[in-house]
Amino acid sequence: MPQPLAGLVVLDLTHVLAGPFASMTLADLGARVIKVERPGTGDDTRTFPPFKSGKSAYFAAINHGKASIALDLKAEDDRATFERLVARADIILENYRPGVMEKLGYGWDDLSSRFPRLIYGAVSGFGHTGPDAKRPAYDMVVQARGGVMSITGEAGREPVRVGASIGDIVAGMYLAQGVLAALYDRERTGRGRKIDISMLDSQLAILEHAVAITSVTGKPPGPTGARHPSIAPFETFHASDGLFVIAAGNDKLFEKLCLALMLPIADDPRFATNAARCENARLLKRLIEAVTLENTRSYWIQKLTAAGIPNAPIQNIDQVMHDPQILARNMVVDVLDRNGRKAFVAAGNPIKISGVEDRSSRGPAPDLDGNRGEILRWLDGE
């Protein structure tokens, strides 16, 4: 069975991470992605470390399998090429600051009147409306302004960023969602739509419990280290040789945990409900650690797993990339070079779809302007 987006063409003017992450998802779902880059330098991430054989592994991790053509959208010839590409595209993606596409004559209104089926996906720091629409942003900017830094880290210490660039990535994921919804809609209406994603909006959208707490109590939560603020026990615990995680998210699991630890507190009113356990979380942690400190992580992980209690080691990235479950799920894929040899590895596609092949390799990350010839031939109808 072909991939769900097979046959669709994405014209991708985005750079850095949020937009390219969205087009990577669309490519993983079967779309053909043509990256339109600035002549001379191309996507900024081509210069981001680490490098292998002079090429950025960072760039490769996000841009594998895409084609590249360098176009100066202010030059007459290149504009003509660009417009021929738009005419063939189902989806155009851009992450310029609001107004830039309009100045080029390629704003949503212009494109939509010429190409009514075109879907236009934009991702920007703050969105295309509102007082700060034109301000520039990067991941760190929206992690800070969007609140996630204020709830990440240890109480009483400086805030830290989330180690993954969720300021970009979550916005890219919402862009992909919006584009997919518009594709479904277009099947029935025959018309494209504009999707306007703001990185700042996207940060607020993932704060769930923090929004609930702030709106009900009036007090914004602070960072809680490794502990979930609304569920207990749900955090790291010390074993004799280091930390591991126990996550007993409901009363039944807590009872099982007490049994496994031989800790007779399941009926104690201080711990009988999740709400009570949250109020007495500090005490609960000490009672549990008084037991877990007496044995190793692997002892407890084996014991709690056998008892059906969610738990985990804290793995570094190398361990994750060699985790048997991750490998069994084809979540580490090879990125090939132009000669079909393995050049990089990248994360696989987490969207597993019945009947659709889950490929274990990806095409190369493109050289800047590296696919100009084939793209022009395709436009000429070869």
Next chain:
Amino acid sequence: MPQPLAGLVVLDLTHVLAGPFASMTLADLGARVIKVERPGTGDDTRTFPPFKSGKSAYFAAINHGKASIALDLKAEDDRATFERLVARADIILENYRPGVMEKLGYGWDDLSSRFPRLIYGAVSGFGHTGPDAKRPAYDMVVQARGGVMSITGEAGREPVRVGASIGDIVAGMYLAQGVLAALYDRERTGRGRKIDISMLDSQLAILEHAVAITSVTGKPPGPTGARHPSIAPFETFHASDGLFVIAAGNDKLFEKLCLALMLPIADDPRFATNAARCENARLLKRLIEAVTLENTRSYWIQKLTAAGIPNAPIQNIDQVMHDPQILARNMVVDVLDRNGRKAFVAAGNPIKISGVEDRSSRGPAPDLDGNRGEILRWLDGE
């Protein structure tokens, strides 16, 4: 123009966060979501603090606008009702452990042969395949095992969790994407598909630079506090009255920053490229802070904003919820009670679509089994 998913029915057997987050997105895009809950207790998050008038704000933040019916899928009568619901549904979502739906007689193979257009979305801790498929998981488990904790926090200190539950939320977002792709596919093939999302897979999928670094250098990165490991300057800096963020993600922005700070180092070979700046990030931070410490956060935010350099305050959740840009984008919405009065607030829909109304309120979060009557009448064709 109607919302893109108007007219679609989602039968939602999921509970806690990942699945309900996905169905919230589908509801925000216009689908009708019917929550099928366990009789007696319902969704675990109904007991999660904080509470307002006895109801969980956490539950309301994720389940607004959904309907609820309590069904015991092992009882004959309720099974009949459930099967009538499946027959009317476009999408079924579940987050049981793999095998549970099969035991009930409602696995993908069974349902798909009876209802070939049905889309089946599953989200589980580790996915429906692989050695750990049947193990239970929660957010903390996959944040730990999936690697993000190993790169979040301060070097040399204990790892911390990401303050937002991205273990659940990112998986829920991939589930929504998979369902949307399957909807598009169904328009052309007439057949539904099964989507199998693993929370662990989803964590690996967002690690971008960390995967690149580990695969190229063989050394997994550790936590870097508030600094991005592959871009510099891109972190928090001290002003005279506290921390703020500067994110100068390319050479041009770095030049502008040097100018704004009157720091003549843009041509210094130690800082001339992003790669060089990353190598000398500690020195660079000190040179910049030697300047920024001389004035306040608001002074620098104003000055850098005027110069077009991405920067940000570090806002707490209350500040985010009152941020003028967030309010202008309709990103804080009211959740109404059954009488149409404001009961809670929740994050708005970050997917802004041209021509589609961006509602500023949401229907109530359902009482357990609170919509049984209307759902049964709807099944009877009223």
